[in-house]
Amino acid sequence: MRQLRARERRRSGAEEGAVMGLAGRRKTLGYSQEELAELLGVDRTTVGRWESGRIKPQPLQRRSLAAALQVSLTELDALLAPPPATDREAAEPQTSDHSGAGDPDEMIRREFLRILTVSGVLTGLPLDEAEALAEGVRRGAPADFARMNSHLWQVYRLARSKSALHLVVRDQLATLNDALAARTPGSSGPLLNAAADLFQLAGEVSFDANRYTDAASAYSLAASVSKDARAYDLWACALVRHAYVDMSERRYQEAAQVLTAAERVAERGDGALATRYWVASVRAEAHAGLGDLGACERALAQAEKVQDLTAGCANGGWLRFDGDRLGEERGARYVQLGRLDLAEATLKRALEQTALASGHSYRRRGAVLTDLAAIGARRSDPEQLVFYGREALGLARASASGYVARRLQALCEKFGPLGKDQRVAELGTDISMLNTP
Structure with missing residues (x-):
């Protein structure tokens, strides 16, 4: 009507x-x-x-x-x-x-408060402790900045829409900048660590929103500040995240060069942390992009050594790699390399794991579904392509994840002759209408 x-x-x-x-x-x-x-x-x-x-x-x-x-x-x-x-x-x-x-700014603030309420990340603190934490941040206390950063990373992990953190991270950076300006030279080491940590989070928020230039700038600042603070693991992680910017634009050779530097830096870091194994995992993606199966397999084998580390090898913030996603990573690499025989079984096992994982990740599950849809495209199987593509599309809409949206838009490039199938064409149209910032 x-x-x-x-x-x-x-x-x-x-x-x-x-x-x-x-x-x-x-x-x-x-x-x-x-x-x-x-x-x-x-x-x-x-x-x-x-x-x-x-x-x-x-x-x-x-x-x-x-x-x-x-x-x-x-x-x-x-x-x-x-x-x-x-x-x-x-x-x-x-x-x-x-x-x-x-008003977008006000809506972002309200969304952030809603996430805090639902997740209990900050509201779970006793009121006097929460007030003390906020006051410590205002005073520029390094330990309180580190704790606040840790809370923000938890909210980032739980949030469906990562952009909800943008204003809060920006305000935290401004407060941290004021605290650094008030410090005497040589006494700002812990604050530099907090700044390097927060710049990486700022880069993640920008990357998820497809703002690659902003993300690269934030990662570069994180690497520079980490270097000044001699925080080698923070430095290596910032370089890894910068390599992701290159790989998102298919500059795999440039990414491999950045990851080589990250590997050297990580070797100077804490051997009890998972940093060097995360570097290896991401190097596998760069090698797959370059079509080098042997180098990819060697990098994945190196990454799997993270399982020999004890608990606490990842901090849940700027270092989150603990090996639990290596199955889906391996499946995705096989898709890149065109080894569909190896990829499908690996990805289906990974899909079951994402359904059972605590802290269910829309981004993580959406990536696996998109890879399974890509296998359907390569096999000229419209049913498989549409089935998994539709599921991934639903997650992209529910989460407003720029990452899943980018993966789906890359999937459209693989349609080939299947694009003439009405169901596939309709899927492509719906993907093209996704709201990617």
Whole structure:
């Protein structure tokens, strides 16, 4: 019924929408922000940002948005252009459909508080202890910065939407910067460690949001600060994360060079930590990208030695590698190398493990599902491709994970002739509409 009503009003609505902008066109067609967001497969806040002019739709989203609003791409550009403000508008505060409730910064803060409440990461502390921790951070106490960073990493791990931490991490960095400025030279070692830790978390938040330049900058700062503090394990982990930026853009040779440097740094670190074995695990991915099965297998064998370490080899923050994901990592490497016979059985075992793992990870399970879908594409099996691809798509939507969305978009490049299958084509269309920041 709504679509019929929209068609009947299209001609007059186009003229009115051109004057009122994107929000006006949406209202003319009878959509709320939530309804339009659901139709496009994006978050309501994304629609709000489009309408406020804070961000522009991505190229893959523009065509779907134009179709939903029943306008051409040229007309859509006109709707997206900010209208000139009248004298009255310039003098009065601007309002929106939700009177401030849709402000992105405020929504991020509320989401962060919700995560804290649900996870119990900070709210589990006694009130006096939580207040003491906050006061210690304000005073610049290194131990309290380290504890707060640890809490933030836990929230990051539990959060479906990693962007919820952006403002909190930014504020923590600003506070830490003030604390460093107040310190005398030579007395800031523990604070430098806390800064290197926090820069890595900032990079992770940016990487998950597809902001590669921001992520690379944060990882570079983390490596530089770690080097100054002679914190070799922190330094090596920052280099590993920087290598992921290169691999996300398929610069495997550059990644391998960074990982060689990370390996040398990790050898100077704490042998009781898992750092050097994480380096080996990521080196396996770079070797697989370069098509070197032998080097990949050797790196995986080295990574598996992490199982000889005692408990506590990972801290759950900037170092989280403990070997529990090596099965899915091995399966993913076999997919990269085209060894589908080895990959499928390995990945199916890994899929069962992710379902049983504590702290169930949407990102982790989504990656395994995408790899199984990729096997279907390589075997020209549309049923397998669509079955696993649809499951991964559901997780990407539920978690708003940029990582899973990127993996799915890379999957579309493997469709080949299967792209002519209606089910596969529909999957590709739905993936193209994913909300990746």
